[in-house]
Structures are given as C-alpha cells and as structure tokens.
Amino acid sequence: MSQPSDEILARLMSLHPKIIDLTLDRLTRLLDALGNPERAVPPVIHIAGTNGKGSTQAMIRAGLESQGLRVHAYTSPHLARFHERIRLAGELISEPALTALLDECEAANGGANITFFEITTAAAFLAFARTPADFTLLEVGLGGRLDATNVIDQPRLSIITPVSIDHQQYLGETLPEIAGEKAGIIKRGVPVIVGPQDEAGLAVIEARAARLGAPVLAYGQHWHVAEENGRLIYQDERGLLDLPLPNLPGPHQIVNAGAAITALRALGLDDTACEAAVTRAEWPARMQRLRQGPLAQSAPGVELWLDGGHNPAGGIAVAATLARMPARPTHLICGMLNTKDVTGYLRPLAAQAVSLTAVSIPGEPNTLPAAETEAAARAAGFARTATAPDVAEALAQIAAADPQARVLICGSLYLAGQVLKQNG
Template structure:
C-alpha cells in the first residue's frame, strides 16, 4: 500500500518525546547519512527574526520571481496543508515527491530520536538540493543559532527582521538573549540585512556581527524607508527608489519592505525586481481579507479579516493596521496557545475592539481554554464572551451587527483551522 505524506508525518511525530529541543546534533547526523544535501543548495537567503519573517520571505520571492528567477522557499508552520512549507522552483511540492523525500529521511534516520521540525527540515533541504533553482529562501523556525535551518556554511545573504519577546521558554527572558539566538545565523563575510531593532537587540546583533566578521546593512544606518504621498520611498548608498506601497496590508509591512529592498539591492537586482516585490507578494493569514468561502458566507455584509500574529509586537502591528482602516465597529474572534503572552497581545488591540469572542483552538493540545482567553480580554478592557466554534461566533456577530468589521486572530494554528473551515 502506498504511504501518504500525512501517514509518514504522523510517524515522524513519534520519533522524539519533545516537540522542541534546540540542538543541531540530530540534524547533522541525518544530513550526513543523506550525503549532506545542505551543501548542494542553490544560493541561500536565510531569514530570522520574531515578526515579519514570512512576509519578508514572500516579498523577496515575489521580487526574485519578478526578475525571472526560479526560487525554492521553506517556511513554517503551515496553515492548511504541510505542502505549503516547501516550495520547489516556484511551485508547492507535489504529494508524490513530498512522500518520497519524507520516506527517504525516515528510513535514513533509522528510528533515532529527532524532532518533527528537524526531520521535515532535512526533507526540505533534500528536495531543494535535487531540484534546479536560482535561489533558496530559508525561514528560521525558532530562534536561529540552534534552528534546524542553520546548517548552511556560507549563505548568500542573511536577514534579521525585528526582534521582540516571544518563545522565552526556549530563547531566553530578555530581548538581548533572544537577539543573540537570532544573530546566530550571521556568518563570516556574509552581509546581514538588519530590520528596525530596539537598542538592546541591536547591541547584541552588532556584537555578534563583529565577532564573526559579518558586514551589516542596518535600518537607519545603511538604508532608510518611509512613505510619501501614497508611495514607498527607499534610500541606500546606491540611491533612491520610489515604489508602490506593499501589497501586504499594514504599516508594519513598510519596514519589512525596506529589508527586502536592501536585500534585493545587495544581490544587485534592479528596479523591476524591487517593484515586483512590492506589488506581487501574497502571504495568507497576515491581515488577509476573507472575501469568499463557507465561513465568509455566514457574515455576508461584514468586513472579515484574519491574522495569525500571536505576540505583543504582532498585537501592535494589528492595532496599527486597524487604526489605518476607515472607522467601523470591530469585533474580535480570538484563539490562542497557552505558551503566549495573551494580555500583551490583546492590550494594543483593546482600543479598537467593540468586543471579543474567545474560542479554544480545535485539535490543539496546547490551546488556551476559551474561558481563559475571555478573562484575559476582560482584564485589558475588552468586553468578552465565549463560543463553542467559529461558525457560531461568526453567526452571532453577524446577526447582532451585520455591517461589522470582524477580526479573527491569536495564532497561526487558529488561522489555519479557520482557513480549512472556510474551504
């Protein structure tokens, strides 16, 4: 009987008792057994940071593809199907090829302890090494220094998006600790593009760069980005770019766009690639407008948005995006994991929320109970209630306020559940 990728992935989940266990030893062992495919990748752009990694990757991919380049891309987590994590030369990996590389990695691992993320990352690297392309975009899963993607000796470029507090149980309690982990992707002689950072993070990143000999191209020093008259204006030592605003919504995308443009210019791409990066990027569940589907049909007159952000900096970004939209009563539907700072996430959103409906995330053992989410919302001043499921929540809001703005948020896992339900 032919194995499906889902069946192999389920087996892989049992290979290590911990979901997250940061070390590279198991990854190096498996890569060695497979002939070290990480050494045969098309030129690599490695992206770390707390927020904006996925959006930044999406814009760089759009820019490179706009210049006619074939691009591999690796991202996590997925929203609806695992295949979203691995894009081969512009296309999502096929079921047949995904099954093949997963099976090969599972066999080569021979039952040894290895985490799900580690073995699936190795499978992605194997697929990338065997498929021709011009560039490989690798998004860090967690941290950087000990992340399974950090096995490339000499990438073409590294990028660190804004660093903030998240995953403290794995990366450290302070901004400096976390920045140190992110800065672990910097490599000797490889330019590092650095997005806007708080001083505590920037100090650590600069110290690490000096120690390893990595030249930096930092926001506010080597490049600047702003908006003017509905356009994006970028400047570096090469000169000025006047471009359309990013297709990805929200004021926080301006700083991500700046890092993207700095990266493309460092790689010697011209204005056509830079414009494509702004206009052609798509990235689901990042202030995505849901205009159709089974769930959208339950609130036909509402303005429906979905965002997977889940930490205080993401709350700030969502709040800034809402502030830039035309005034409208905004009703929040929220599901979160119990590892997140829920009050820190919701506090910035409180000024824009008429109410919050809390849900537990179906199928997630680490979900925060709906009652706990509702209590936290009340604690930051948002009137709240619970609902048993997303359909009930949407119908309830739509019946009470048909023309509402509805924001679904709190977790990429919750966003993935909602997008699957929407069809």
C-alpha cells in the same frame, strides 16, 4: 504503494516526544546519512527574527520571480497543509515528491531520536538539492543559533527582522538574550540585513557581525524606508526609490518591504524587482481579507479578516493596521496558545475593537481555553467579551447583532490554518 504524507508525518511526530529541543546534533547525523544535501542547495538567503520573517520572505520571492529567477522557499508553520512549507522552484511540493522524501529520511534516520521539524527540514534540503533553482529562501523555525535551518555554512545573505520577546522558554528572558539567538545565523563574511531593532538587541547583533567580519546593512543607518503621501520611499547609498505601498496590508509591512528591497539590491537586482517585491507578494493569514468561501458567505454583510499574529509586537502591528482602516465597528474572534503572552497581545487591540469573542483552537493540545482567553481580554481592557464553541458560531453571533461589522479572526497561526481549511 506509499502511505499518504499525512500518515507519515503523524508517525514522525512520535520519534522525539519533545516538540522543540534545540540542538543540531540529531539533524547533523541524519544529514550525514543522507549525503549532506544541505551543501548542495542553491544559494541561500537565511531569514531570522521574531516578526515579519514570512512577509519579508514572500516579498523577496516576488521580487526574484519577477526577474524570471527560480526560487525555493522553506517556511513554517503551515496553515492548511504541510506542503505549504516546501516550495520547489516556485511550486508547492507535490504529494508524491513529499511522501518519497519523507520515506527516504525516515529510512536514513533508522528510528533514532529526532524532532518533527528536524526530519522535515532534512526532507526540504533533499528536495532543494535535487531541484535546480537560482536561490533558496530559508525561514528560521525558532531562534536561529540552534535552529535546524542553521546548518548552512555559507548563505549568500542573512536577514534579521525585528526581534521582540517571544518563546522565552527556549530563547531567553531578555531582549539581548533573544537577539543573541537570532544573531546565531550570522556567518563569517556574509552580509547581514538588519531590520528595526531595540537598541540593546541591535548591539548584540552588531557585536556578533563584527566578530565574524560580516558586513551589516542596518535599518536607520544603511537603509531607510517610510510611507510618504501614500507611497513607499526607500533610500540607501545607491539612491532613492519611490514605490507603491506594499499590497500586504498594515504599516508594519513598510519595514518588511525595506528589508526585502535591501536584499534584492544587495543581490544586484534592479528597481523593477523591488517594485514587484512590494506589489506582487502574497502571504496568507497576515491581515488577509476573506471574501469567498463558506465562512465568508455565512455573513454576507460582514467585512471578514484573518491574521495569525500572536505576540505583543504582533498585537501592536494589527492594532496599527486596524487604526488606519475606514471607520467601522470592529469585533475580534480570538483563539490563542497557552504558551503566549495573551494579555500582552490583546492590550493594544482593546482600543480598536468593540468586542472580543474567545474560542478554543480545535484539535490543538496547547490551546488556551476560551474562558481563559476571555478573562485575559477583560484584563487587557476589553469592555465587551464573550465565548463561543467555534469560529462559525462566534461569527454568527456577531453578525446577528451587527450585520455590517468588521470581524477580525486573530491570535494564532494554528487558528488561522483551521479557518483557511474550514473556509475552503
């Protein structure tokens, strides 16, 4: 009898002590041993960028599936269960399928050095190659050039969402360096859709595209998107679209929707697919309202939200979303990793919240201690700060003092995953 996937995944974590080690050599060797499944996956749409990858992917998937097309999707990290990372023809991978694939990849790897992300990406390619579908949506894990997903030679489309400063220890200290890593997914002759970029970053992306003869569809040049009078207005050379606002909340979702629409139009899909992309997409822990579950029910008068953004651009996006919500005292419950620019993330949020309660992320070795998050919040301009042993206690404290509050749990996808598990 096969082991549960959780046990196999835990064992795979030990194959290479470094969680992140960017090179494609180990994965290429394993894929060769597996018969190169990455060459047999359905047509790929490859998505890189710092912020908005997952939301853009979710919108493209909604648009494709609205036309009856079958879509594979690969994303990371997962929130509650690993199975979320691999979606086969619209359905999350089953436990028996996942355990069989992991067993096969582990046997083919033969105990050699390989990272957790590399071996699980190989498992995803095997699954995608063996299950018929019309498209494969691949979200880059980290960077682009040396990311495990970047073994696809000829995707159908490449997409680069907004690039900002994050993961400097792996991708470079400056925006052009980081943009260069993201631009590594651009392939010869393959169209690349580019979201809003800093001028220096855009120059790097356009230069690589020009070297490779890759047609560029750039925001502000080849396509435009904006909110006007409560509608989403999109325009490109094919004409104008007047659509409902995205069902994923926040002004930053306007440009993500624009990139998704550009992709769908580049694939030849019609306006109904574009409308479905903005109205039917689902993407948890991106300004997600929690209405049900034990956590939500423990504070019935509180308006409870969850967001996994964790870098300065994410903080700006969340702050802009809060600024547009109906007036209500807003309190943050925040837990972050020690690898992030905590003050940079929190600074834009200080003007939108009356307090911040810091927590550590349970079971996460790289969590920032709650006391350090609290200190960063004070440095970022929060007047009222506190710590709590966990999210449930933080929520209870806030609800006791302000029973009609708006509470946003934020700061990390890892924290968001814990909350979704806890909330059932």
